[in-house]
Amino acid sequence: MTKRVLATISVVSLSALALTGCGADDSGSEASKEVTVWMYPVIPDEERSAEFWSGVEKDFEAAHKGIDLTIELQPWDNRDEKIATAIASGTGPDLVLLGADQALNYVEIGGLKPVTDDIDDIDNFLASPLDAVTFDGDVYGVPIYQTATTVAYNKALFEAAGVDELPATWSEVLAAAPMLAEQGVAIFDYSGSPELTLNLSFYPLLWQAGGSVFTEDGTDIAFDGKEGVAALQFLLDLQAVGGLPTDAATKNNAVEGGPLALGSAAMGSVLTQPQVAQMQAALGEDAVVVGAPLKGREQVAYGTPGVLSLTTVSKDDAAALTAANFIASPAVAHELNIQAGNYPVRKDVEEPADDETTLAFVDALSFASPGEIFPNARQVMAVLAPHIQAALQGSVSAEQALADAAAEARTILGK
Structure with a gap:
């Protein structure tokens, strides 16, 4: 596994608890223990999500009668602020669902405990999801799924426009x-709302251009280089010829009720499988073609593991890790993948289905990047997003937008 070295600067001061052994304990000494998990809408349908996690609670408590498991369903909105505040105040959950870049941020501020020696059947896990949350040689989360994104097309719109082959590269998109x-x-359906994570909008284009947000050692900003300018200029060039939705600078990435479902946009480049299912429901399954991730200089997509991380306010590490390992177990993980449209992090878990759409997303995993896993990555993202929006609104050029964003972002890094 890759060893990532943590920076020494903390952005929030937390009182970290002593790192005690936190292995799962099935000895029967679990009486009156409580475990709280903060879970997020990985299952997009609210009713199905509530039903699934309620069933997990019941199944777990039936198997571990001394532990009361509460899975609290939280919204995506203001997620980081709520987690940081809860941990800092000592009122946070025992376990919290995090992505790889988030996990590093909370390790940085002393908010998580390592679980390196406490993951059941660790040899059955794929290396990549474990590596994504391994920092200074320790693992900081039990992987329960991984996401994938790729391209989907409304082929009827291309046919009606006389485009014979679905575009798979930047140059082909620009030509069509x-x-x-x-x-x-x-x-091209692009979503420029600053509230949307750039992992699902601009960053995949930056990576496809051969660029990155940070330098390789994470000590400086790199998105203002020629690769970043090329990625943003790609969007502006599309916009200039009517290739983006008219509200691209402000819209979110919802498929239902959006350009992809309404037939006013022909392709989405950073779509999840549930979003493709929404396209298929709106347009007809035969009208939607799922392809490989788009290619610029590189062929890259976004995909990250979801991990259950042990917080420093956990009241009983052993009970919490028992719950985390239960949720990560093959039977539960497989059903979660089916319900959420996600993919296995274990060798002993089958793909959620074998239809063409699912297999296309499985293939896309080989192109997946887990994001920019560096300290302050989320803060830098928040700085960059409005500058990209400004360029899409015509206020500044691509080069100036990224230069302005880089100057602001470097202050976060202490430059």
Whole structure:
């Protein structure tokens, strides 16, 4: 596994608890123990999500009668602020669902405990999800799923515009954009709302251009280089020929009720499988083609593991890790993948299905990047997003937008 070295600067001061042994204990000494998990909408349908996690609680408590498990369903909105505040005040959950970049941030501020020696059947886990949350040689979360994103097309719109082959590269997208614009269709559904994570909008384009947000050692900003300018200029060039939705600078990435479902945009480049299912429901299954991730200089997509991390306010590490290992167990993980449209992190868990759409997403995992796993990555993202929006609104050039964002971001890094 790759060893990541943690920076020494903390952005929040937390009182870390002593790192005691936190292995799961099935000895029967678990009486009157309580474990709280903060879970997020990995299952998009609220009713199905509540039903699934309620069932997990019941199954776990039936198998571990001394532990009361509460899985609290939290919203994505203001997630980091709520987690940091809860941990800092000592009122946070025992376990919290995190992505890889988030996990590093909370390790940085003393909010998580390592679980390196406490993951059941660790040899059955794939290396990549474990590596993504391994910092200074310790693992800081039990992986329970991994996500994948890729491209999906409304093939009827391309056919109507006279585009014979679905575009798979930047140059092909740019070439086809004017043909679809003549039909009143934006070729590329881009979502520029600053509230949306850039992992699902600009960052995949940056990676496809061969760029990155940070330098390799994480000590400086890199998104203002030629690769970043090329990625943002790609969007501006598409916009100039009618290739983006008219509200691209402000819209979110919802499929239902959005351009992809309404037939006013022809392709999405950073879609999850549940979003593709929404396209299929709106347009008809035969109208939607799922392809490989888009290629610029590189072929890259976003995909990250979801891990249950042990917080420093955990009241009983052994009970919490018992719950985490239960949720990560093959039977529960497989059903979660089916319900959420996610993918296995274990060798002993089957793919959620074998249909063409699922297999296309499984193939996309080989192109997946877990994001920018560096200290302050989320803070830098928050700085960058409004500058990209400003460029899409015509206020500044691509080069100036990224230069302004880089100057602001470097103050976060102490530059």
